[in-house]
Amino acid sequence: MTATFWTVAALFCGVAFFIVLVPLWRHGRRGGRWSFTGIAAALAIVPLALFLYSQVSNWDPVLAERAGREAALVDELARRLEQNPGDLQGWRLLAASYMQLGRYAEGRAAYQHVWSLTREPDDALKLAYAESQILTERATLGGEAGRLVEEVLASQPADPKALWYGGHVALEHGREDDARTRWTTLLAMDLPEPLAQAVQGQLAGLGGAAASGGEAAAASATEIKLSVTLGPGLALTDLAPGAQLFIIARAAEGGPPIAVIRRPPSALPGEFSLSDANVMIEGRSLAAYPEITVVARVSHSGQPTAQSGDWQAEAVVRPGAPETVALVIDQVVQ
Incomplete structure (x- = not known):
């Protein structure tokens, strides 16, 4: 475990120890006797609390420290790129890093800079730039972001991320059948369970998955x-x-x-x-x-x-x- 973890753990254990010991001290002053059982219980708080915390806590200090290091590295990269505005690959890496960290507004700004440096954007950049817009401003589904998603779907109709956002673009334009078809196609892929549930939820709002020709004929x-x-x-x-x-x-x-x-x-x-x-x-x-x-x-x-x-x-x-x-x-x- 890290030094940060032990510092925080010691602080909270000290507070707990203080909370238990003060009433014992007051009781000893009033009665003239100290409760040795109570003192023993108070002293046991620290090792017991540390043991229980290590067993049941869902906070991973190693992951937390690593996340902090990653954020610091991204910030350092941003400072360096301020001095190198023409470094296309560097800015593209920075934009993707911001999105990975959930810093969507900064990611969108970085992708906008990448876009200005790119003469012929590929599908990956189109989709990444569109995603950064959608996650910061849903209204862009009906504008540039939606247009970029449609362009990617035209060249890569089986791209999972394009199908996901493509369904939202279709809904934004009132094309429920297109949204249902795109999400049904996506659901048929080998998706992680959380994503599969999200797609099912969207399809539920549209009345279910799109049926094939034979199924539609037999639906009644x-x-x-x-x-x-x-x-x-x-x-x-x-x-x-x-x-x-x-x-x-x-x-x-x-x-x-x-x-x-x-x-x-x-x-x-x-x-x-x-x-x-x-x-x-x-x-x-x-x-x-x-x-x-x-x-x-x-x-x-x-x-x-x-x-x-x-x-x-x-x-x-x-x-x-x-x-x-x-x-x-x-x-x-x-």
Whole structure:
């Protein structure tokens, strides 16, 4: 462990020791006797605390020190490049380092300088520069950053990062089908679990993954017919402009969404049909579940995850049943 760790540990142990020892001292003055058991307990605090901290702490002093060294090296590189504004590779390294450290505004400024030095930017630079803009100002999805992402997708349609940001660019321009197709393509790749969950979350907001031609033709084979209305006391006029209606199907025992429909709240009251065309992950089918829990939720934030204040209704249904299930949205999420 590092000197910094031991210094901080000693400081906190000293404070703990002081907190325990002062009451013992006062008790000894009043009663004329010291509690040797209490003193022993106080003395045991330091080794016990250090042992427990070393076993259960999730703070890694080695990693923390290394991060500090990396940040110092990046700052030193920045100071040197101020004297060498024409060092293209140096500035490109600096920009990438800033982004890696999460210093996006500085990364964007550095990439802007790289861009000014580059006559014919390659796809990697286009995508990196676009990312730095998007992470500092989402509105750039509809401007230069969005244009750069589209250029990369035109030449590299299977680039994972381009597909991710390309989905957001398509949504910014109201092209939900393009966004769904791009994220469905991305989800089919071998993604790390956190990224796969993020892509699934985005697809949930769009009503599920894009279906292939054969699947789309067979989508109506198993469906859940729904009639969704608002209950008394709830009015569309009370909703913010960004509100959305989500109809979400899950296995009766719980788990991630199987299928999702997303519509504006103005679709209420209305008739809806959940089918395999709305599934989240290619290859899954509503027919594989004997019972499904369906939730109709009006999200005030526009996000598919339930939040306090959202309106919803819930029912357990059988996929393929001929009758229409009536859902009256009259519950408020607490």
